[in-house]
Amino acid sequence: MEMELKEFTIEKTIIGPITIVFQDSDNVLIKNIILSTPDLKSKEITYKSYDNLDSVSFSHLNKRIKKLVLDIQDYLNGKDFKFSLDNFDFSGCSPFEREVLNAEYNTKRGSVNTYGELAKEIGHPKAYRAVGNALRKNPFPIVIPCHRTIKKDRTIGGFNGYQGGIESKEILLSLENVEVQQRKVISESPVISLNKKAQKKLDIDN
The missing domain is CATH 3.30.160 (Double Stranded RNA Binding Domain)
Incomplete structure (x- = not known):
């Protein structure tokens, strides 16, 4: 039942x-x-x-x-910490989507990355549009911080937009001390640099 x-x-x-x-x-x-x-x-x-x-x-x-x-x-409210993924249900996500979400989950507060960089990070350098689609379908925004992915020209919009709207994306980036002006990241925010040994993997058996 x-x-x-x-x-x-x-x-x-x-x-x-x-x-x-x-x-x-x-x-x-x-x-x-x-x-x-x-x-x-x-x-x-x-x-x-x-x-x-x-x-x-x-x-x-x-x-x-x-x-x-x-x-x-x-x-x-501005507290810096990483969410636990315990009890989150990823069963509705494809293996590729889980790869994307896992990479995004392991990004650091105050950093940004592009769709192309995230595609390279998961070993699919030409799949930047598919990465955008996976982030658009992210079932757990904020917990999986898809607001940290921006366009190559550093504007904060994406292929399919941010679930909560572009204004919410800008607010979340600003909360993490990423400077945004006229919908564009202007601070020297570092791109993702992941320690693969320290990455937490999503449970693909759910």
Whole structure:
């Protein structure tokens, strides 16, 4: 029997409401993080995408989801830390998408990279458009920091845009002390430089 999905929405953040969709069971699974867009709030997007969701108050959340909520709030308040990927469900992502998301997850706060650089990092140097598509479908924005990928000309837009809108992408980059003017990164932000031995891999068996 399929477990019922639930949602909790963080109503007030610097980029608008953020909704977490999760499966509440003995082994809780986080299914999606949905950002608001300039046109729609995250809860509206969520209920257009999922049927029969149960909305849960903070006091009734299990410990894992409460921690994720508090971690997101801390991050958006400027705290520097890396999210844990425990209990995140990547089963809907292809192997290629997981490669892209894994590389993005291992980027550092305050750094940026281009679609082409990320494609090279995962060993597919010509797949920059596919990288853009994978980031567009990122099920866990903020946790997987796809806002750190920019265009080759250092403008912050992408092939398919950022899930939460270009304004939210600029806010998140600025939060990480990346200087943006007129939708373009102008600070000397380092590109990704990953220590492959230290990288945490996504669980491809989910």
